[in-house]
Amino acid sequence: MQAAEFHKLTVSSVEAITEESVRVTFKVPDGLEAAFTHVPGQHVIVRATIGGEMVRRSYSICSRAGSGSLQVGIKRLPGGVFSSFANTELKKGDVIEVTRPTGEFTVAIDPGNRRHHIAIVAGSGITPVLSMIESVLADEPESRFTLVFGNKDGRSVMFLDDLGRLKNHNPGRFALFNILSRESNAMPMFEGRLDEDKLVQLFTTVVDAASATDWYLCGPAGMVEAARSVLARGGVPPEKVNDELFYAGGDAPPRVAVDDEVGSTIKVTIGGRTSNLVIDPDGAPILDHVLAVRPEAPFSCRSGACASCRAQVTEGEVRMDKNWSLERSEVAAGQILTCQSHPVSDTVELTYDV
Numbered sequence: 001m002q003a004a005e006f007h008k009l010t011v012s013s014v015e016a017i018t019e020e021s022v023r024v025t026f027k028v029p030d031g032l033e034a035a036f037t038h039v040p041g042q043h044v045i046v047r048a049t050i051g052g053e054m055v056r057r058s059y060s061i062c063s064r065a066g067s068g069s070l071q072v073g074i075k076r077l078p079g080g081v082f083s084s085f086a087n088t089e090l091k092k093g094d095v096i097e098v099t100r101p102t103g104e105f106t107v108a109i110d111p112g113n114r115r116h117h118i119a120i121v122a123g124s125g126i127t128p129v130l131s132m133i134e135s136v137l138a139d140e141p142e143s144r145f146t147l148v149f150g151n152k153d154g155r156s157v158m159f160l161d162d163l164g165r166l167k168n169h170n171p172g173r174f175a176l177f178n179i180l181s182r183e184s185n186a187m188p189m190f191e192g193r194l195d196e197d198k199l200v201q202l203f204t205t206v207v208d209a210a211s212a213t214d215w216y217l218c219g220p221a222g223m224v225e226a227a228r229s230v231l232a233r234g235g236v237p238p239e240k241v242n243d244e245l246f247y248a249g250g251d252a253p254p255r256v257a258v259d260d261e262v263g264s265t266i267k268v269t270i271g272g273r274t275s276n277l278v279i280d281p282d283g284a285p286i287l288d289h290v291l292a293v294r295p296e297a298p299f300s301c302r303s304g305a306c307a308s309c310r311a312q313v314t315e316g317e318v319r320m321d322k323n324w325s326l327e328r329s330e331v332a333a334g335q336i337l338t339c340q341s342h343p344v345s346d347t348v349e350l351t352y353d354v
C-alpha cells in the first residue's frame with residue numbers, strides 16, 4: 001500500500017437517508033474522471049481537519065460503477081468524529097480531500113455471466129453492496145442478486161428507497177429479505193439477529209442458497225464470522241466468499257508495552273524513500289512511530305479492518321494485536337497491518353511499497 005494521494009473534491013450534495021446517515025455526492029474534477037472510476041465494492045479515504053485535528057476515514061462507494069457519480073454512505077457512529085461531522089455540518093460546496101477508489105471487496109462485472117450473487121449484510125455494510133447490486137442488475141443482465149439485510153428497526157435501514165426501487169424495477173432478479181432485531185414482524189423468521197441459527201433458518205426456507213455462485217459478507221465481526229461458519233459447514237468453497245468488516249468496534253488496544261515488545265530500530269520505506277527510526281517499547285503501534293517521521297504513511301480505520309496501513313516486513317518480526325483484513329496467506333507472506341503491529345525483534349525492516 002503506497003502513500004495515499006489525496007485530491008480536493010467539492011461536495012455537490014449531502015442527502016439524509018436515515019436519521020443517522022447521509023449520502024454524500026462529490027463532484028469529480030475535470031481530468032480526474034478515469035482516476036475516480038471504481039469497481040463495485042471499493043472505498044475511498046477521505047481527509048478533513050475537524051476541530052483542529054486532521055481526521056481520515058474510509059467510506060465505501062454506494063453509486064453504480066460507470067454511472068459517473070461518486071457517492072459514499074456515512075452512518076453516524078457513537079463518538080465518530082468524521083461521521084458526526086458529515087451528518088451535522090458537511091454541506092454542498094465544502095471541499096474534502098479524497099483518494100482514488102481502492103479495495104478488494106469487489107465484484108467483477110461481466111455482461112456474459114449468469115450468476116446468482118448473495119450478500120449477507122448488516123447496518124452500514126450495505127454501502128458497498130448497494131453499488132454491487134446496482135451494477136450487477138444494470139450490467140450483468142442474466143444474473144440475479146439476493147440480499148439478506150439485518151438492521152435494528154425499519155427507521156435505521158440505509159438506502160431503503162433505493163432498494164425498493166431496485167426491487168420494483170427488477171422483478172425476479174432482485175430478492176430482498178429485511179431482518180429486524182428490534183421490531184416485531186408477522187413472520188418471526190424476519191425478526192432477530194443475523195446469527196448462525198437465523199442464517200440456517202433462512203437458507204433452508206426462503207433464501208435460494210443452493211443456487212448461489214458468489215457470496216458477499218459485509219457487517220460487524222460477529223455477523224461476518226457467523227455467516228462464514230454457516231457457509232463453510234454448507235460446503236461453500238472459501239474462494240467463493242468475499243467479505244469485508246464494517247465497524248470492527250472494540251476499544252483500541254492499550255497503549256502499554258507487553259512482555260514480548262522490545263525497543264527496536266525500524267527501517268521503513270515509503271514511495272522508494274527509506275527512513276530509520278528507533279522506538280521504545282511504549283505500546284504504540286508501529287504506524288504511530290512511522291507517522292511521526294513520515295506523515296504521508298497510509299492509514300484509515302486504525303482498527304485492523306481496512307488494510308490501508310498494510311506493509312511488507314522484509315526483515316525482523318512483529319506481532320499484530322488484531323487482524324480483520326489480511327488473508328492468512330498474506331500474513332504468512334510477511335504482510336502486516338502497521339496500525340496493529342509492534343516490533344518483537346531488535347531490528348525490523350518494512351516497506352509500504354507493496
Ligand code: FES
Nearest residue numbers: 300302304307339
Ligand atoms: S488503518 Fe485500517 S487496518 Fe490499519
